[in-house]
Amino acid sequence: SKKTRSMGFSNRGMTLEEDINATNVFYRSADKAVIHKKPTPVQVVNVHYPKRSAAVITEGYFKQPSTTDYNGIYRDRHVDFEAKETKNKTRFPLANIHEHQIKHMQSIANHGGICFLIIRFSVYNETYYMPAETFFPYWEAQFNGGKKSIPYETIQNTGYRIPFHYQARVHYLAIIDQLYF
Amino acid sequence: SKKTRSMGFSNRGMTLEEDINATNVFYRSADKAVIHKKPTPVQVVNVHYPKRSAAVITEGYFKQPSTTDYNGIYRDRHVDFEAKETKNKTRFPLANIHEHQIKHMQSIANHGGICFLIIRFSVYNETYYMPAETFFPYWEAQFNGGKKSIPYETIQNTGYRIPFHYQARVHYLAIIDQLYF
Numbered sequence A, B: 001s002k003k004t005r006s007m008g009f010s011n012r013g014m015t016l017e018e019d020i021n022a023t024n025v026f027y028r029s030a031d032k033a034v035i036h037k038k039p040t041p042v043q044v045v046n047v048h049y050p051k052r053s054a055a056v057i058t059e060g061y062f063k064q065p066s067t068t069d070y071n072g073i074y075r076d077r078h079v080d081f082e083a084k085e086t087k088n089k090t091r092f093p094l095a096n097i098h099e100h101q102i103k104h105m106q107s108i109a110n111h112g113g114i115c116f117l118i119i120r121f122s123v124y125n126e127t128y129y130m131p132a133e134t135f136f137p138y139w140e141a142q143f144n145g146g147k148k149s150i151p152y153e154t155i156q157n158t159g160y161r162i163p164f165h166y167q168a169r170v171h172y173l174a175i176i177d178q179l180y181f
């Protein structure tokens, strides 16, 4: 039915990570870009090696990632970004990002990479591209008496709304094209 | 003692991965390049959440990596490589590399990345840089009646010996400088 189809095209029920992963699969299969999610680092403490079957991790811990969620290459350029989703209606809390992730993003930007955040306001189902260089001053400000969050309006005004397409559900390359090429 | 010190400078007992990781730490701390090992992907099947302490993975499996070991950025360029060590004295067996890793490397090269293999012959303690573009024809040849391995002499002649330095134990950026800049 028409209703079912329109639901199919909408974005409800998919997490930001699922949408970006699906987008990256499409980008790779169309040979537009080669961008992957970095695996979540696991500290492996104990492994059991059964005969005739695969090794089983029987004790492991999630480690804090020291970098960002995604990286890869697009049109000869190194691309690196962090994706964050918030249920907040009025602001993006800076506590969502870790200090070492910011340090990593600053290094990437300094070395000539295309570096940014993808921020989704899930209640509005709106997803924004915010260049790392735009984000840094807000991050710094919190340590100098500034806000611990970025207002939704600021992200609307200084970021770029990422278009939704059926195959590229978070079509961030469109924003990169606009900003860098 | 003098003997202890000279042992300290030598490379015995360190795996190739440890040497490259130490090199990358040095490159990052000297702000020369931002290159990381990708975490080993783990399929998490069961997690226990104790009160007041960290989540414990109680069942997990190592997944086959779909890409390469390392990537990052150097002098504005995307860098991506695979590292392999062999105990073989006369050749590098191609079975060390997986088909999907080759596909990934071909994509990276096509999109303008600096892509290569680091191959160590551990019995000689010699480490070579082989450009992906040099490697691909040997890989392809095995499916057309060619050898299932690359002779040591071929790697000596078509690859580049990577210098050892105290802080950059596998100083592959020296080869990138020579080849690309």
Ligand SMILES: [Mg+2]
Pocket (backbone or CB within 6 Å): A069, A082, A083, A084
């Ligand atoms: Mg994230």
Ligand SMILES: [Mg+2]
Pocket (backbone or CB within 6 Å): B069, B082, B083, B084
């Ligand atoms: Mg390896």
